[in-house]
Amino acid sequence: MIRVNKRTEVAWEEGITVTDLLEKLNYTYPHIIVKVNGELVRRHAYDTFTIPDGADVRVIHLIAGG
């Protein structure tokens, strides 16, 4: 299980990447900060960074309205 933003639980799958997780959650806003177990994941690594089972993931959306 992956816990996102200390609220949402997503079933873990072997080899699941940050991009996969964002797609599952329909997190489409392009300007976000992702941390996996406290480690910052750079945008260029979203396709390759695999998330371990039991991970604590933070997805901070830098959006603040019109």
Add this chain to the structure above:
Amino acid sequence: MSISKKAETPRRVLAEFSYERAAAERGYTGQTLYVNVGDGTIESRPVTETMKEQFIGGRGFGLYRLWGGVEDDTRWDDPENEIVISSGPCGGITQYPGSGKSIVVSISPLTDIPVDSNVGGHFGPLLKFAGWDALEIQGKAERDVIVVIDGRSGRVTVEEAVEVPVDTHLVGHWLIDQMAESDEDRYYMSVVAAGTGSENSRFGCLNFSFYDRHREAPRFKQAGRGGIGTVFRDKGIRAVVVKSGPVSGDSNQPADRARISKVGSQLHREIFEYDDEQNQMRKGGTTYLVSIMNDYDLLPVHNFRYGSHPEAKKIAGDVWQDLFTQGIPDGCWYGCTMACSHAVDQYEVRTGPYQGERVIVDGPEYETIAGVGSCCGIFEPWAILEINFYCDTYGLDTISFGTAMGFVMECYEAGVLDQEKTGGLELSFGNAEAAIEVLHQVARGEGFGSIFGQGAHRMKDFFVEEFGADRDFVEDIAMENKGLEYSEYVTKESLAQQGGYGMTNKGPQHDEAWLIFMDQISNLLPTFEDKAEALHYFPMFRTWFGLCGFCKLPWNDVVPPENAETDEPQKIPSHVQNYVELFSGVTGREVTEDDLIEQSETVYNFQRVFNIRLGKGLREHDAVPYRSMGPVTVEEYESRAERYDKQLREDLSVDPQGMGTQEKLAALRAHREQQYEKLLDAVYERRGWTPRGVPTPKKLESLGIDFPEVIAIVERFL
């Protein structure tokens, strides 16, 4: 469209005033202009050190002057009500993007309390460069007038409005053609106008022009919120014109030009490097928000019942990028490389008095698309453009129009209204033609439009008293607070944003607090204390833009990558520091980040007391419609039943199994209403207010605004 120059049109001067133009120095000219269009008084008033220290400029100056001009019982249509326009000390610099804003302050016809409305365009900065830190208009003209401020000749006149059109797209062209003495003159003129819709509704807006050198035409930004266009026309003003000399990077005479240029260069680089991969403001402005809000279930659909709709893609950002003319730097003030003021050129008007004309449509921006579009179930771009154009030229606020229309359409579908009551209009969701007809009726002051023009708050009473509507139902679904219609975000799942709207001084506009993603998605505000802290910091920080002449967008619509490594990335710390540099560099007064917050707190608390002075501003006035808190109807609940059932189980320890939907609705509602009250308690305490929402004398003293007349007001409620 073209308006021929009417050089022979006489100008009949009713009052005039000559002055020595004071140059701006460190952001201030040191004087404000008072014009009474009723008795012809025109005079210069000094800007005191108290004003600069405590009220800064912009919204602060507006509230300060308004406070002095009105009585406790002044209402929006009394002659003593004022319209005050001021940019702020940093307004008019050209080195940093988004530095040309104006703030307009008046007593609102919708809320009966002060409203502040921010707007781009050239008026505020040119007013300063014509010699004035603010313009304060009072009185009522017997016959329609225009006010002309000519900084080059040092002359202010109130003139009879001979042959001057009323609707904005006409009057802007007309006055510039009449008054520009050379082509270059056009660049350094700005017109403020309303329109025929402002005459017949309570949600009139003001249009502020800027001359588009590429299109060779005036374009307009809107001070939309709160009905100030209605006040403007009630005063008998058709337009205010300002003329200044050429603008340069030194016009604002900053204390340290190199210092502001340095941070400006840095932000320009960030925009050029990152805008394409982030929000694409330069291509589409705020329209990118449509698909984002839809994806996160936050786009108002069918009067805020839902947060998404399959047809939203028809009005998403890429559609507007195709319609906007690309390749033109669309900044609404000099030096703004974010340049998000896009337009649709050569739009052929399909209905109404201007049918068949080809016009420039300024926008639409996100709020307009969501308000007159998805909120009304309208997903046709032509209809959104048609309503956008007519709202602007008639001088009507697109947000109030859209939110009020969503309310009316739900009433129609619920049987509160029928064709007999609407004069034959089938006002069901998605009927764009009917919505547009109501818009024209508002402008003419006719038919159902004359009812609609009163706004959602007053329509509730009318529907109950005249049409027998159920009071509880309309109170639940009309998205208004304090009399102002909500702007366009669904807040059901963000308690912090419910409070962000409900506690906003002027009514539910998102410019003070926008915390939905921090709260609902990112879960950065899990406790009441967290929410209260955010509802202290962000409203104060965002208020500060309106004191100084800044636009909010360059703060957080482009962000450097290193921001991800900061402790509080949502505050964009490097950009906050930019504003510290800018304020210090312009005024020569060294400030810290904490000082910016305190500057805002001063004005914010003053405005809260002003609300109390005029009969609102207490806890009961921060109450919100239940539609903003949760599902009102069975179909709303059942559309997201999985979400709500989960909340019943986890948050309330209630097993939804075997419960009817009405029973579940009631349980959820009781919980959410209780949560909202707890939020108010937490925020009031953080802000230094009593449980009734009143700033304490101690708080006012700490901010330096414990003036006797201010203390006397709060003491009545302690």
